[in-house]
Amino acid sequence: MACILCLFLIESHAPAALAAYPDKEIRLIVPYKAGGQSDLTARKLAEVIQAKKLLSQPVIVINIPGANTLEGLRNVMRAKPDGYTLLLHHSAFVTMKALGQIPMSWHDFEMVGQALEMSNSLVVNLDSHFRTISEFIEAVKKEPGKYRIAIPGLGGVAHLALLDVLVRTGIQDKVEIMPFDGANEAVTALMGGRVDMRTAPNADMARFVMAGEQRVLLVMGDDKLPGIKAPQYAADLGLKNTLILRNGIFAPRGTSEEVRKILAHALQQAVDSDEFQAFAAQQTAQGRFLDAADWAKAFVEDEKTTSNIVKFIVK
The missing domain is CATH 3.40.190.150 (Bordetella uptake gene, domain 1)
Structure with missing residues (x-):
């Protein structure tokens, strides 16, 4: 009887303790x-x-x-x-x-x-002569070392997502990646002409694109973005499982x-x-x-x- 009572108490107590979570x-x-x-x-x-x-x-x-x-x-x-x-x-x-x-x-x-x-995107100023990422890739191959891309910091997802695309398209050693201390500095560099494009998380990108200040060349993911006109997505370049x-x-x-x-x-x-x-x-x-x-x-x-x-x- 004592063993049975003990088992009953253990079994009945466990659900009660679990049901108490969370109690603060x-x-x-x-x-x-x-x-x-x-x-x-x-x-x-x-x-x-x-x-x-x-x-x-x-x-x-x-x-x-x-x-x-x-x-x-x-x-x-x-x-x-x-x-x-x-x-x-x-x-x-x-x-x-x-x-x-x-x-x-x-x-x-x-x-x-x-x-x-959330994926990242490559964006350019409205006056950029590049209309698609394919045009940019072709230009880079013709003139290696000429073009620069801003990133909002070293080692983050935006940085490695960009490098992933560059490696897969074979131009990782033909463009200069310029790190900045945050998105605001990268935006300033792009608007001021210090770089040719920048990598940005889509939430940051959307503010400038919807305001009519920048244009998307590539969304480095598969998510379709309502209200954002994006000429190309990663899948359009045959890229799967991008970062x-x-x-x-x-x-x-x-x-x-x-x-x-x-x-x-x-x-x-x-x-x-x-x-x-x-x-x-x-x-x-x-x-x-x-x-x-x-x-x-x-x-x-x-x-x-x-x-x-x-x-x-x-x-």
Whole structure:
């Protein structure tokens, strides 16, 4: 009788403990300053989760920038794996690790799920004589070393996405890649004629294209962009599985499967909501939920692509 009673207590207590999660607010760490794409995504997810009561407790977004994202990453790595400290991060995990810019990778965390995808684009000023990326590639091959492309920083997804395209089209050693300290400086360089084009995340690109200040030559992904006239997409050049930014939620290593399932279910409902889909469209991105297994497969493919191109970067 004592054994039976003990088993009954154990079995009845486990679901009760799980049902109690979460019983306090959840901290969602963003390793970047407030106002950027990652911060906006995190806050929209938190807003939808609370408005639709997808979790019983609120999700509080906390920005911990510094040390090239290391401050935020370390904060989550050192947190107790109980589901109350999470991380919103993206494909920079892959690119920065490949370049040796950070010591940890996405393998050091538990994946909860992907929330948003965003590709990068190549844009030129309106007065550029290039109308398509094919024209640019042909010109580069005829006059190697003449043309320059701005990137918003070394080692980021925009940088490696560009290099991926250049390598696959065989012109990686025929153009000069000029890094700048952020998108604003890259925009200034393009508008001032210091470079011939720039690489930009679609959210940044769209502001200038819709304002009639710049024109898209190539969208380095497969996502069709409503309201954006893009002469060519990656698929038009025969390019598949190009590098894109994949943003989502991670948990500390060791977080239980039960907690991760609860979080993933809430995340999927938030991503599929009309509110988040409208937000993604405004960001010129795609709200797309991937569970941990499918997101990991995508990152593995991105690691393969990245390993093939980082050797072209002079360190």
